[in-house]
Amino acid sequence: MFKKKPTIKPLSPLRSSDRRKLADQIIADFDLAPPGADNSDSAEKKAEATAARTSLRSSLLPDNVQSARFTTTHGPELKQISGTIYVGSQDGADSRILWWQIDGRMYPSIYTLWNHPGIVPLLHTPEIVVKKLRGGADLMTPGLARGPPFPKKARKGTVVGVASLERPSVPVSVGVCEIDVSALEQVQGAKGHAMETLHWAGDEPWSYSTGARPGQEAPEEIVGWQRAIDGDDIGMEGLNIDDEDDDEGGGVPLEHSAATVNGAPSKAGIPAEENAQGEDLDEPELSQKEIDDAFRNAFLYGIHQQKTSHPHEANHGLIYPLTQSSVVSSLINPFLPAHTQRQSQQLQIKKTSWKNIKKFLKALDKEKLIKTKEKDGNETTITDIDFNDPSLASFKPYRLPKKDTGSSAQPEQAAATSSGGDDAIGQKIEIRTLLKPTRELQPLFASAPQPYYTTAEIGSAVTAYVNAESLVSATNKRLITLNPTLANAVFDGSGSLDKEVLAKGSVPRDALIDRVSKAMTSSYTIVRNGVEAKAKSGKPPKVQITLETRSGNKTVTKVSGLETYFVNPRLLADELRKTCAGATSVEALAGAAKKTEKVVEEVMVQGPQKDAVLKALEKRGVRSAWVEVNDKVKKKGGR
Incomplete structure (x- = not known):
């Protein structure tokens, strides 16, 4: 629904009476009445029920909630719809869209679900499907996981949330069931839509903020949701999706999801026997202690590698606080001893005794190997590491799995080789502007027909045309006499210059060439090391460098649009991690690519690293003129 940015009118406060009515509507629609709400046997119980309902109202719609009308488009036909958004905050947090209403029906935002x-x-689906949902795709029935049975309330027309198998307690999408999901007895081989996606983490409502702040990142775990699903065996029964777009190859994700047949890893819809690829399917299961030791040793290896790679730098190149995601991507995943697909299947954080990364870090804190701090009640960050701990001093590196350089989505090894393997370094890049004649202008280029023309070629073609048509003025060779083709195709009479030219019946040669150029369709091509890429319409996109504040006053630098200039985001992130001595991450940029296009990735590095990024891009032939810097930190401070 929100693929395109909606038009939102100015916010206005919501009257207390309207807020109560709206909250009561939400309580009724979502069956949220607190216990004892209908029990009026005594004045005391009635008072308790009233207090509970008042508290629930304030929780759903805080006192500071504001509303505004909005318009957007929906469906394949881009039908225009309008509704109302409700924006508010609690406990001093940023004001966000909490609900929206269309045709009298209320829908919760991602922030409300969190x-x-x-x-x-809450429905579940693999991460590969979640990526598609974040682009606005609907959830298909074969993509449903963790069932049957499915939640009893997931009936046709019901509002539901969707979470990935990797983070099952964190909803990332909101939609409406198109079928009675609770009644499904199997999903394998089923067809059709299960849920119509309306809103997701990464879309425009998620990004909306009255304080011009970026959207909040999803937490690693939400305890309340986790309680509802603890004890469930998260599987992928019935999954039948095409995995040719799966960019999750390589590495060992903390929550790696793979279809299984009789316990053996398998690609979706392919029997395990045909998917073994020579691996030993009888490989024994790892014990709980072996899995725990693998994760602890991987963390020690990551710290050891950081210490030996940056012996003379402060904190050995680490910038505190370290977020859970950066610890996973830089200090754990690259060092897990997963040499086979089956080991990758078993080495998952949910299969450790800690169950999640937050509890894992807390355990290391108790050992006094690290110091941690709670952030916003949802995430644990590392604020210090004891590099002189005896366990680090006695640690001995072990053999790591070979890095699959052919997979663009593999997590970067912290022990990666130098940037000498990056073929973008030293490349020669040139951007050529090309112009394509419209149908009306085709007669001017009949002498040398081709799909695209440079500015110089346009001048030559126009000169050849006026000479062939004998349109050069006999008294002034700088003037070109208009003929019907020029008058109709070039000068349409919309501007003051057009009227003057048409009145005189002639135009200067330079003005004619300039006007023909402006009337043509603009395209561009990028020439790399003398090889010209396929021309694309429009203007060449710029590399985007964005500086913004996250988690209070911590600045991060984001870089996207690298693929246009043949720069590998993951190799760039590897270099920036070393040169900036800070954690980096690479993630798919939500909504940046169409379904038929390759995933566009965004590099994030801790700290204000604009200069370092520009220098790294310059090494790769990307000029500063092709880069756009958006300093949101500076704008926020009013400097």
Whole structure:
């Protein structure tokens, strides 16, 4: 629904009476009445029920909630619809869209789901499907996981949330069931839509903020949602999706999801026997202690590698606080001893005794190997590491799995080789502007027909045309006499110059060439090391460098649009991690690519690293003129 940015009118406060009515509507629609709400046997119980309902109202719609009308488009026909958004905050947090209403029906935002576990039925699907949902795709029935049975309330027309198998307690999408999901007895081989996607983490409502702040990142875990699903065996029964777009290859994700047949890893819809690729399917299961030791040793290896790679730098190149995601991507995943697909299947954080990364870090804190701090109640960050701990001093590196350089989505090894393997370094890049004649202008280029023309070629073609048509003025060779083709195709009479030219019946040669150029369709091509890429319409996109504040006053630098200039985001991130001595990450840029296009990735590095990024891009032939810097930190400070 929100693929395109909606038009939102100015916010206005919501009257207390309207807020109560709206909150009561939400309570009724989502069956959220607190216990004892209908029990009026005594004045005391009635008072308790009233207090509970008042508290629930304030939780769903805070006192500071504001509303505004909005318009957007929906469906394949881009039908225009309008509704109302409700924006508010609690506990001093940023004001965000909490609900939106269309045709009298209320829908919760991602932020509301994060703060109100259990408010809607929660469906699950693999991360590869979540990526598609974040582009606005609907959830298909074969993509449903963790069932049957599915949540009993997930009936046709019901509002539901969707979470990935990798982070099952964190909803990332909101939609409406198109079928009775709770009644499904199997999904394998099924067809059709299960849920119509309306809103997701990464779309425009998620990004909306009255304080011009970027959208909040999803937490690693939400305890309230986790309680509802603890004890469930998260599987992928019935999954039948095409995995040719799966960019999850390589590495060992903390929550790696793979279809299984009789316990053996398998590609979706392919029997395990045909998918073994020579691996030993009888490989024994790792014990709980072996899995725990693998994760602990991987963390020690990551710290050891950081210490030996940056012996003379402060904190050995680490910038505190370290977020859970950066610890996973830089200090754990690259060092897990997963040499086979089956080992990758078993080495998952949910299969450790800690169950999640937050508890894992807390355990290391108790050992006094690290110091941690709670952030926003949802995430644990590392604030210090004891590099002189005896366990680090006695640690001995072990053999790591070979890095699959052919997979663009593999997590970068912290022990990666130098940037000498990056073929973008030293490349020669040139951008050529090309112009394509419209149908009306085709007669001017009949002498030398071709799909695209440079500015110089346009001048030559126009000169050849006026000479062939004998349109050069006999008294002034700088003037070109208009003929019907020029008059109709070039000068349409919309501007003051057009009227003057048409009145005189002639135009200067330079003005004619300039006007023909402006009337043509603009395209561009990028020439790399003398090889010209396929021409594309429009202007060449710029590399985007964005500086913004996250988690209070911590600045991060984001870089996207690298693929246009043949720069590998993951190799760039590897270099920036070393040169900036800070954690980096690479993630798919939500909504940046169409379904038929390759995933566009965004590099994030800790700290204000604009200069370092520009220098790294310059080494790769990307000029500063092709880069656009958006300093949101500076704008926020009013400097």
